[in-house]
Amino acid sequence: IVKAQAPIRWRFQTYAGAALGEQVTKPIIDYINAAAQGELEIELFYADQIVPTGELFQALQRGTIDGVHSDDDSMASPTPLRVFGGYFPFATKHILDVPVLFNQYGLADIWREEYAKVGVQWLSAAGQDPCNFNTTKEITSVDDLDGLRLYTFPTAGRFLAKFGVVSVNIPYEDAEVAVQTGELDGMAWSGITEDYTVGWADVTDYFLTNNISGAWIGSFFVNQERWAELPDHLKQLVMASIEAGHTYRNQWYWGGEARLRAQGDKLALRSVPADEWAVVEDAAKEFWNEIAEESETHAKIVQIFRDYNEVINQAGPPYNFE
Amino acid sequence: MPYEMIAALMFSTMMLMLLTGQRVFGAIGFVAVMAALLLWGDRGGYDLGFSAAMKLMKWYPLLTLPMFIFMGYVLSESRIADDLYRMFHVWMGGLRGGLAVGTIGLMVLVSAMNGLSVAGMAIGATIALPELLKRGYDKRMVTGVIQAGSSLGILVPPSVVLVLYAMIARQPVGQLWLAGVVPGLMMAALFILYIVVRCRLQPELGPVLPAEDRDVGRAEKLRLLRAGLLPLGIFAAMMVPFVNGWTSLVESSAIGAITAFLVAVAKGRMTRDVFETSVRNTLGITCMFMWIILAALAFGAVFDGLGAVKAIEALFTERLGLNPWVILILMQLSFILMGTFLDDTAMLVIVAPLYVPLVGQLGFDLVWYGILYTITCQIAYMTPPFGYNLFLMRAMAPPEITLRDIYGSITPFVLVMVCALVLVMVFPGLALWLPGVVYGN
Amino acid sequence: MTGALRGFVRVVDGVNYRIGRVVMYGIFVIMAILLWSSVSKTFFVPSLWTLEMAQFAMVAYYMLGGPYSIQMGSNVRMDLLYGNWSDRRKAQVDALTVLFLITYLGILLWGGIDSTIYSFQYGGERSPTAWRPYLWPIKCIMVFAIALMLLQALSELAKDILRLKGEPV
Ligand code: NA
Ligand code: NA
Numbered sequence: 001i002v003k004a005q006a007p008i009r010w011r012f013q014t015y016a017g018a019a020l021g022e023q024v025t026k027p028i029i030d031y032i033n034a035a036a037q038g039e040l041e042i043e044l045f046y047a048d049q050i051v052p053t054g055e056l057f058q059a060l061q062r063g064t065i066d067g068v069h070s071d072d073d074s075m076a077s078p079t080p081l082r083v084f085g086g087y088f089p090f091a092t093k094h095i096l097d098v099p100v101l102f103n104q105y106g107l108a109d110i111w112r113e114e115y116a117k118v119g120v121q122w123l124s125a126a127g128q129d130p131c132n133f134n135t136t137k138e139i140t141s142v143d144d145l146d147g148l149r150l151y152t153f154p155t156a157g158r159f160l161a162k163f164g165v166v167s168v169n170i171p172y173e174d175a176e177v178a179v180q181t182g183e184l185d186g187m188a189w190s191g192i193t194e195d196y197t198v199g200w201a202d203v204t205d206y207f208l209t210n211n212i213s214g215a216w217i218g219s220f221f222v223n224q225e226r227w228a229e230l231p232d233h234l235k236q237l238v239m240a241s242i243e244a245g246h247t248y249r250n251q252w253y254w255g256g257e258a259r260l261r262a263q264g265d266k267l268a269l270r271s272v273p274a275d276e277w278a279v280v281e282d283a284a285k286e287f288w289n290e291i292a293e294e295s296e297t298h299a300k301i302v303q304i305f306r307d308y309n310e311v312i313n314q315a316g317p318p319y320n321f322e
Numbered sequence: 323m324p325y326e327m328i329a330a331l332m333f334s335t336m337m338l339m340l341l342t343g344q345r346v347f348g349a350i351g352f353v354a355v356m357a358a359l360l361l362w363g364d365r366g367g368y369d370l371g372f373s374a375a376m377k378l379m380k381w382y383p384l385l386t387l388p389m390f391i392f393m394g395y396v397l398s399e400s401r402i403a404d405d406l407y408r409m410f411h412v413w414m415g416g417l418r419g420g421l422a423v424g425t426i427g428l429m430v431l432v433s434a435m436n437g438l439s440v441a442g443m444a445i446g447a448t449i450a451l452p453e454l455l456k457r458g459y460d461k462r463m464v465t466g467v468i469q470a471g472s473s474l475g476i477l478v479p480p481s482v483v484l485v486l487y488a489m490i491a492r493q494p495v496g497q498l499w500l501a502g503v504v505p506g507l508m509m510a511a512l513f514i515l516y517i518v519v520r521c522r523l524q525p526e527l528g529p530v531l532p533a534e535d536r537d538v539g540r541a542e543k544l545r546l547l548r549a550g551l552l553p554l555g556i557f558a559a560m561m562v563p564f565v566n567g568w569t570s571l572v573e574s575s576a577i578g579a580i581t582a583f584l585v586a587v588a589k590g591r592m593t594r595d596v597f598e599t600s601v602r603n604t605l606g607i608t609c610m611f612m613w614i615i616l617a618a619l620a621f622g623a624v625f626d627g628l629g630a631v632k633a634i635e636a637l638f639t640e641r642l643g644l645n646p647w648v649i650l651i652l653m654q655l656s657f658i659l660m661g662t663f664l665d666d667t668a669m670l671v672i673v674a675p676l677y678v679p680l681v682g683q684l685g686f687d688l689v690w691y692g693i694l695y696t697i698t699c700q701i702a703y704m705t706p707p708f709g710y711n712l713f714l715m716r717a718m719a720p721p722e723i724t725l726r727d728i729y730g731s732i733t734p735f736v737l738v739m740v741c742a743l744v745l746v747m748v749f750p751g752l753a754l755w756l757p758g759v760v761y762g763n
Numbered sequence: 764m765t766g767a768l769r770g771f772v773r774v775v776d777g778v779n780y781r782i783g784r785v786v787m788y789g790i791f792v793i794m795a796i797l798l799w800s801s802v803s804k805t806f807f808v809p810s811l812w813t814l815e816m817a818q819f820a821m822v823a824y825y826m827l828g829g830p831y832s833i834q835m836g837s838n839v840r841m842d843l844l845y846g847n848w849s850d851r852r853k854a855q856v857d858a859l860t861v862l863f864l865i866t867y868l869g870i871l872l873w874g875g876i877d878s879t880i881y882s883f884q885y886g887g888e889r890s891p892t893a894w895r896p897y898l899w900p901i902k903c904i905m906v907f908a909i910a911l912m913l914l915q916a917l918s919e920l921a922k923d924i925l926r927l928k929g930e931p932v
């Protein structure tokens with residue numbers, strides 16, 4: 001009788017709190033645990049459970065945490081890719097733009113390379129929901145943004161500062177309470193599906209249909225040594241499970257955004273007219289130029305975004321909105 | 323070793339180490355970092371202690387902690403509560419046990435001005451206690467009154483304990499504070515009821531104040547009543563901007579601290595000594611809390627990493643298959659038991675994260691549970707061998723009050739508190755009605 | 764030996780006392796930041812940096828103040844048994860149990876140094892907020908404070924040894 005080998009155990013932490021993690025991360029971990037038949041056991045932890053999100057990346061590099069699901073921005077990635085994670089303003093229109101950019105336009109290679117330099121194995125990126133606003137105060141014009149205190153991503157916050165938004169960064173799970181303690185006027189963090197799932201729809205009143213980016217960019221990472229130790233068939237299994245998770249998430253968000261805008265009863269929809277919102281889009285072009293000047297890698301990635309946006313703008317709807 | 327075993331081992335090691343009388347934060351921190359190092363040493367287990375410090379930095383509501391502590395010290399050290407006490411003295415003195423009743427009233431007002439029980443204890447022990455003893459009140463009665471009354475500080479808003487609970491349970495602080503109002507007043511009423519009944523049965527415990535002490539003239543009586551407006555003013559300066567959304571919670575706490583400070587200055591009570599004591603003790607108490615929370619956060623992270631939360635949930639719900647209410651009652655009993663010998667801050671940061679998700683899963687309201695938790699903390703403050711109020715009382719009480727008196731004095735009041743706990747359990751509306759009215763849900 | 768211990772205690776306690784006496788006024792710094800936060804929010808544009816700055820101030824306040832709080836005896840102990848012991852017995856047990864505290868602080872320092880070195884790498888670690896302050900200043904303060912705390916714990920040990928030798932402390 002061959003004695004079963006001791007399972008490989010990973011500690012995996014996601015940027016998401018428990019309610020959202022249930023949809024965006026847990027399905028993948030469940031697939032892996034079920035299919036690995038005890039050879040690989042991954043324990044999932046939610047936002048800030050073992051290490052605070054701001055320290056997540058160092059913890060991954062050191063091996064305190066073995067795997068991570070997060071965007072490059074909020075996990076304080078030490079690479080030039082940091083600004084492009086989360087919501088890079090107006091880089092994408094739809095959830096599917098993200099895998100296309102990574103797999104057809106070369107972002108995957110850049111990501112893999114940059115993370116290898118800092119001792120981390122980048123596995124896969126995917127899109128999620130757009131970056132809309134849910135707030136306690138009504139937004140009907142760009143001027144209404146002035147003075148709002150919003151929970152948002154660092155890069156998005158830096159961009160929105162141009163319109164007087166004060167971004168506040170606190171632990172993910174504290175955001176809901178922070179609206180009630182008056183620390184926040186709302187969030188520029190997600191689409192409407194997340195607002196309802198996380199509970200933010202219970203503490204804010206309005207949802208702005210205009211967004212500052214069409215899809216969140218986030219990735220799966222593993223500590224380099226842990227990845228190297230993994231037998232090939234388990235590597236395949238992990239990758240396939242992540243892909244399956246992407247598919248599930250694509251549907252969950254795409255369906256949720258439509259249904260909750262149309263039928264949700266907790267948030268009143270508001271919109272800024274498209275021609276007025278164009279001011280924000282134009283500011284993003286400026287912002288891209290600023291970012292491109294920061295380094296060669298920055299410039300290269302911004303150029304890829306430019307190229308891709310040119311393609312979809314030529315293609316017209318449904319790829320863009322005009 | 324199975325993870326449940328490691329978790330149990332960690333917990334019992336910590337308990338044993340606490341028995342040696344070492345500093346609480348050292349015991350908790352040592353067990354936490356050693357466990358992390360032994361479990362995950364080769365994979366960066368050494369950094370959990372420090373990453374807890376980074377986590378703690380981001381817990382913004384803790385900024386209220388030094389503010390409320392400072393506020394409490396300013397109030398007690400500057401003796402601006404003296405007038406308040408005189409007010410109750412004159413107005414309630416005619417009743418049997420009236421001074422004790424008045425002391426509870428004083429404690430309620432002091433509670434509305436600060437977030438901990440320390441200020442109440444200090445004010446009670448320095449102003450009320452000598453006065454009550456001089457008037458021939460039973461020493462056990464008054465010792466108990468002051469300990470029990472001051473514990474209202476964490477139930478009547480503002481409350482630091484509820485801020486900490488809000489952080490852990492992810493519940494809105496505003497609603498939790500409001501939820502504490504009715505149970506807090508109810509508990510004060512129960513204390514008063516107990517005092518009045520007891521003194522009716524045994525008049526020697528709380529003699530009526532001689533008439534010449536009470537007859538100060540109508541004008542003076544009204545002037546003293548106005549002294550009661552002072553805490554209301556401080557309370558309003560802090561709460562009105564907060565409830566209206568003009569300032570955030572932490573900003574409001576700073577406004578409260580500054581207001582109390584300015585009031586003391588305006589009344590000419592902010593002497594060099596008062597200033598020095600307030601500033602120095604604020605640092606001391608804040609450090610005590612923060613270092614315990616820092617250690618307990620690391621402990622909690624290791625516990626989490628072991629999956630202890632899931633293990634406890636599985637034990638209660640699946641393996642034992644108990645009725646939710648039975649589980650809830652068991653949890654409260656275990657809290658009270660742990661509260662006798664564990665620091666309540668550590669209890670909150672280590673044990674509450676295990677219990678709170680379970681309470682939520684069982685379908686109970688977490689705001690309501692926050693009030694149950696706080697009442698349990700109040701009990702823990704007073705039950706020997708480990709209780710802040712016990713320590714403070716021992717430090718502040720005059721020599722004729724022995725340790726035996728202090729321990730003996732709490733029994734009836736703890737029973738009253740258990741009564742209040744049961745009432746809030748049976749009638750959740752006591753806690754949930756007011757936040758429901760204000761926040762409209 | 765006794766002289767060396769005395770010297771160590773005098774220097775460490777002296778330094779920590781002075782730092783603590785300065786840091787205790789930090790309460791007013793935190794207050795001022797929060798007050799500015801409410802004022803700027805009510806009358807002007809809310810500030811980007813206030814909450815985070817207040818958090819930094821708070822960390823510096825309680826960490827740098829830690830050693831002074833040990834000197835003041837602010838840290839609670841469970842005194843079920845401890846309270847009844849003689850001073851000599853207390854010193855004996857403390858001299859042993861303070862080693863746990865020293866271990867804890869040592870590991871805390873180890874993690875802190877590692878994290879601080881990290882904050883200098885990759886072009887400098889920045890806080891993941893729109894204000895994006897560099898994190899090395901606060902991490903350096905934290906490491907410095909933990910080191911002082913460790914020295915204070917050693918000083919407590921030295922004092923217990925002196926007590927056990929029958930020297931006045
Ligand atoms: Na209070
Ligand atoms: Na106790």
